[in-house]
Amino acid sequence: MLLSIIQGIFNKESNTAIDKLVWKAKTGDEKVMDELLIAFTPFMKKTASFVCNRFIDDSDEEFSIAMVGFHEAVLKYKPEENASLKTFAHLIMKRRLIDYIRKEAVRNANVLLTIDDDENEMANEYVFDESSIFSYSEERRAKERREELAEYGRLLDEYGLSFKELAAVSPKHADSRKTAFQLAQIIAETPEFYNHLMENKRLPMKQLEEIVEVSRKTIERHRKYIIAVTLLLNNDFIYIKEYVKGELI
Template identity: 40%
Template sequence: MPFRRKKSEETSQLYSMLALAQAGDETARNDLIESYTPFILRTASQASRRYIDRGQDDEFSIALMAMNEAIDRFDGSKKSSFLGFAETIIRRRLIDYYRSQKSQNRSVPWTEFDVSDDEDNVINYVEVKTSIDAYEMAEEQEARRSDIEAYAQALRHYGLTFSDLVELSPKHADARQSAIQVAKIVASDEAMRAYVHERKALPLKLLEDKVNVSRKTLERQRKYILAVVILLSGEFQHLQAYIS
């Protein structure tokens, strides 16, 4: 437990420094880079497959530039890991560097997009963008997979499974949309959400006064509606997007 608390505190401090650095606080940027110099060295060494000396190797300077780039480009709204993002940028910038050292090999399709910065470091923004996109896609897939596992567990607390959803989902699109609208009404009402949470059931009597749907239809679709309420009421952002 103490270890987890310390880890959480370190993560909180990292993102606090990152926010300040992105807002233009150069002291915070320098502190962040200094604190994570071991991470930068380790990533550069792994990418280079050899020990990198911060005082002698160009790779360290390139990795530092990449860390700065990661600070500038990281988008916290996507809820991805900054260190994972920074590692991707560092690796790609080092790849650019090594490719620039072997400029005679022009077989890579997008080398025509290579440009040099003020210090003659070769940057390939197409390749960096492709790498970033691949990283963010992997992060998105992992987050969605995590949401699915958590949602499945939440459903079990209500005696439901994914198989039930497939079987119970209204076959017609208009009926399905109607059921989803009912679920949204329940999820947005504090009293009805509390009823669902406490009794693991739909508040059918309360619903009858709020929706233009027959009691018979509500009872027939209750498990499906309940499952959607669970989805909308929980922290399943990557799955909620599928509910139109």
């Protein structure tokens, strides 16, 4: 079975077979789970090395973190909602590794989080009650939403995009939309990829193909939508983001 899994990793037409193995692992087949972990070990190391910006091998704690993340991804993976196991697992492993790196940085530096006396006094004086939460009128909120949409529109224009065009190219199927969102998340959360987009006004196609199980044709088909979502995720568009919360991992 291990050989079939390894072959499946490099065969985009065998996603169904991988999904069946994932289902077995999720339902308690520990042997299948172990075989998945072994088969995807090179992928885990590659992801960990990419996130940590250095070579990672079996003896590194970061490899263990990546393996835990992959195990979590297998348990949470839903073929009908997520782009592919590798794409989904990449996001989960990256989150876990970044959390670990941040915690280690704090622990090693023995950083103590304190609040200045002045800030503490101000915090004590400021009380959030019902009246303060609803202090903004609906008119003010509507104005802020309009300003946010206008700003987002100007940003899209820098990339040759418009709201009208996005409405036309938005993925019609839920699975396609989920794939596009996951690719956008990977780009938004990877400085190297996001900087490439900022500098070249194009997606980092080659780099994406190396780490996700999505064809160049699919990425290109949803290119405009992916760029628009990436820009949305990495900017402070509070109101607009409320509409896409359910799409994010």
